[in-house]
Amino acid sequence: VDAQMRTTREHLYAVGDVIGGLQLAHVAAHEGLIAAHAIAGQPIHAMNYAKQPRATYCRPEVASVGATTQELERDGVPFVAGVMPFAAIAKAHIGGDSDGFCKVLRHAESGALLGVHMVGPKVTDLIAEASLALELGATAEQLGGTTHPHPTLSEVLGEAALVSLGRSVNF
Numbered sequence: 279v280d281a282q283m284r285t286t287r288e289h290l291y292a293v294g295d296v297i298g299g300l301q302l303a304h305v306a307a308h309e310g311l312i313a314a315h316a317i318a319g320q321p322i323h324a325m326n327y328a329k330q331p332r333a334t335y336c337r338p339e340v341a342s343v344g345a346t347t348q349e350l351e352r353d354g355v356p357f358v359a360g361v362m363p364f365a366a367i368a369k370a371h372i373g374g375d376s377d378g379f380c381k382v383l384r385h386a387e388s389g390a391l392l393g394v395h396m397v398g399p400k401v402t403d404l405i406a407e408a409s410l411a412l413e414l415g416a417t418a419e420q421l422g423g424t425t426h427p428h429p430t431l432s433e434v435l436g437e438a439a440l441v442s443l444g445r446s447v448n449f
Contacts, residue, residue, distance in 0.1 A: 281324050282316035283309055291317065305330050331409040333402035338378050341405035344393030344412050345383060356386035360418070360442025364398045366449045367437070368429040375399040382408075382438040384418035389443075391416055400431050407435055418442045 283291045291313040294306035308325060315322045334340040350357045360382045370376035378398020384391055394408035411421050422439035426432045433448075440446040 281312075282322060283313035284316065299327055300330055300332070302330070302332065326413070329409065329412045331405045333405060335402060338375075338398050339401045340397050341401040342393065342395040343405055343409045344391065346393060346395070347381075347383065350383060350392060355392070357383050357392055358386050358442050359383050360438045360440065360446075362434050362438035362441050362446065362449055364431070364434055367431060367434050369431045369433070370399060372429060373399060373431075380404075380434040380438040382418060382421070382435070382442050384439070384442045389417040389419050391418060391421060391439075394435070394438075396434070398431075398434070404432055404435060407432060 279285055279292050279297050283293050283297075285292050293309035293313050295301045297309070299305070305325075305327075312322050312325060329344060331341060331343040345355070347359065362380050364370040364378045364380075365376045367376070375398070378396070378401070380398070380401075381395045382391065383393040383395075391408075391412050394405065394412070396405060418439040422436050422443060422445065424436055426436045437446050437448055441449060
């Protein structure tokens with residue numbers, strides 16, 4: 279399929295598992311919107327598969343978006359990782375689930391966010407902020423400088439960004 283989800287057959291579109299790639303319900307839903315907009319002649323927000331969030335609904339939850347450490351090392355991309363454990367986040371203790379962490383990967387020179395990987399409570403919800411940050415081209419400085427309400431689990435994301443900059447106040 280092309281960027282508008284058109285197949286090589288005229289008037290035939292395809293989305294979801296049938297086209298391969300990321301086989302996730304939220305990705306298929308976005309592909310469906312792209313196809314519907316294309317059919318209706320409306321503007322299309324192209325799908326960037328490298329920036330699609332991935333979530334595993336287990337205990338602990340697992341979520342990620344963007345590049346992995348292994349991919350960055352393989353490609354020779356200079357990066358810095360910042361890891362913040364949920365054990366340093368007050369809300370995790372309040373909820374009785376402080377196992378896990380958030381890892382933010384940023385470009386070593388530009389500071390651009392490259393990937394976010396999380397294991398822990400509610401990370402399948404928290405990954406949305408990281409997904410938006412990557413989609414908008416945010417830097418670790420911008421993510422770390424964003425106010426996260428206290429006490430919330432979302433603080434782990436801003437704190438991990440600050441760890442990558444060597445500036446966390448909680449760890």
